[in-house]
Amino acid sequence: MSGPTAYERHDHHRCIDDALLAARRICKSKGARLTELRERVLTKVWQSHRPLGAYAILEMLAKEGLGHPAPPTVYRALDFLQELGLVHRLSSLNAYIGCDDPGKPHDCQFLICRQCQVTVEVAAAEVSKALSRCAEKRDFSIDHSNVEIVGYCPNCRDHTQ
Amino acid sequence: MSGPTAYERHDHHRCIDDALLAARRICKSKGARLTELRERVLTKVWQSHRPLGAYAILEMLAKEGLGHPAPPTVYRALDFLQELGLVHRLSSLNAYIGCDDPGKPHDCQFLICRQCQVTVEVAAAEVSKALSRCAEKRDFSIDHSNVEIVGYCPNCRDHTQ
DNA sequence: GAAAAAATTGCAATATTATAACATTTTTAT
DNA sequence: ATAAAAATGTTATAATATTGCAATTTTTTC
Ligand SMILES: [Zn+2]
Ligand SMILES: [Zn+2]
Ligand SMILES: [Zn+2]
Ligand SMILES: [Zn+2]
Numbered sequence: 234m235s236g237p238t239a240y241e242r243h244d245h246h247r248c249i250d251d252a253l254l255a256a257r258r259i260c261k262s263k264g265a266r267l268t269e270l271r272e273r274v275l276t277k278v279w280q281s282h283r284p285l286g287a288y289a290i291l292e293m294l295a296k297e298g299l300g301h302p303a304p305p306t307v308y309r310a311l312d313f314l315q316e317l318g319l320v321h322r323l324s325s326l327n328a329y330i331g332c333d334d335p336g337k338p339h340d341c342q343f344l345i346c347r348q349c350q351v352t353v354e355v356a357a358a359e360v361s362k363a364l365s366r367c368a369e370k371r372d373f374s375i376d377h378s379n380v381e382i383v384g385y386c387p388n389c390r391d392h393t394q
Numbered sequence: 395m396s397g398p399t400a401y402e403r404h405d406h407h408r409c410i411d412d413a414l415l416a417a418r419r420i421c422k423s424k425g426a427r428l429t430e431l432r433e434r435v436l437t438k439v440w441q442s443h444r445p446l447g448a449y450a451i452l453e454m455l456a457k458e459g460l461g462h463p464a465p466p467t468v469y470r471a472l473d474f475l476q477e478l479g480l481v482h483r484l485s486s487l488n489a490y491i492g493c494d495d496p497g498k499p500h501d502c503q504f505l506i507c508r509q510c511q512v513t514v515e516v517a518a519a520e521v522s523k524a525l526s527r528c529a530e531k532r533d534f535s536i537d538h539s540n541v542e543i544v545g546y547c548p549n550c551r552d553h554t555q
Numbered sequence: 556g557a558a559a560a561a562a563t564t565g566c567a568a569t570a571t572t573a574t575a576a577c578a579t580t581t582t583t584a585t
Numbered sequence: 586a587t588a589a590a591a592a593t594g595t596t597a598t599a600a601t602a603t604t605g606c607a608a609t610t611t612t613t614t615c
Contacts, residue, residue: 266562266563266611268563268564268610270563270564271563286600286601287601287602288600288601300565302564302565303564303565303566303567304601304602304603305564305565305566305602305603305604306564306565306566308601308602308603309563309564324485324486324542325485325540327572327600327601327602342525342528344528344529344532344534346534347537353532353534355528355532357524357527357528359524359527359528360521360524360525360528362524363518363520363521363523363524364503364521364541364543366518366520367503367505367516367518367520367521367543368505368543368545371505371514371516371548372547372548372551373505373507373514373543373545373546373547373548373551374545374546374551375543375544375545376508376544376545376546377544377545378541378542378543378544379486379540379541379542379543379544380525380539380540380541380542381485381539381540381541382525382528382529382534382536382539382540383536383537383538383539383540384529384534384535384536384537384538385534385535385537386533386534387532387533387534390533390534390535427582427591427592429581429592429593431592431593432592447571447572448572448573449571449572461594463593463594464593464594464595464596465572465573465574466573466574466575466593466594466595467593467594467595469572469573469574470592470593471593474592488571488572488573488601
């Protein structure tokens, strides 16, 4: 139990590398500075496909030996990364996860496994449309939505229950 | 600005009364005890159609003079009310709101106004279906979903921007 | 290139939200 | 009446997040 999940039988180094490359590209194009600290935080967030709390990131940074950052340091980096659309915050978990499709702002939803915490970001047009119509019907103008779907991922659904 | 909103031009005492009646009925049918404290907490939650934080509820209780409850008191009451489906927690706000259709467990979504905080619970079948299909397509089995739509309510959309 | 301005980070304190652990009281069941 | 269970009180503490200000680094302006 809790070994590598289906979502993790892949070359995850590539996920991290891709995320860093995308981040550099996006920062460059927006004239934002991806400092060393911010890059380190982003790397931690991408350490797995599981949402990570700010204090967990803090600990990971501390263990790297380059000084013990305080909470504001991490929160500021996370804020920066969120504003650029490089990470998302999962409010039901007070945790952060790397964006799978950064750059352009987008509606998305999260599938969160209760068992292994692996979280998948999806951009289901059908869901977005349904939300839009639901809001429109009530004369409500959407700024953004927060959709977190909790349950069991394919791996955990098969191996437990 | 910030006067009574469209959602509030109604006989709100009736909302509160209805919520209390429903709560009593549901507790009776489930053999659960709606104690005085729990009823007081539920009444506070229903004071408006805006989500209320636990510590705000705590203050309101304290101001009633019947003793100064501590945080666990409020959190326990809220947990009880949540388990019975009488209140929902909005995780993006760390706040609680009375359920509009208590009793039966249900999928629902929330429309949260950024301006006036008035929050409407809806149970849009189209959204539920879209979420189900989205999960099914990815072989994910849903336990529950958390859908919070943030934007501007009809009242605030008209009077600002 | 030096000075000024802006952005980033460090740091200490504190705010906010939530829970753990255990004592006391109230209610229910025997 | 007594025992068991449920609810509440109380204290302390955990977990998450922010404020305010100082120091540093980077960028801009001259
Ligand atoms: Zn990966
Ligand atoms: Zn899983
Ligand atoms: Zn009302
Ligand atoms: Zn509004």
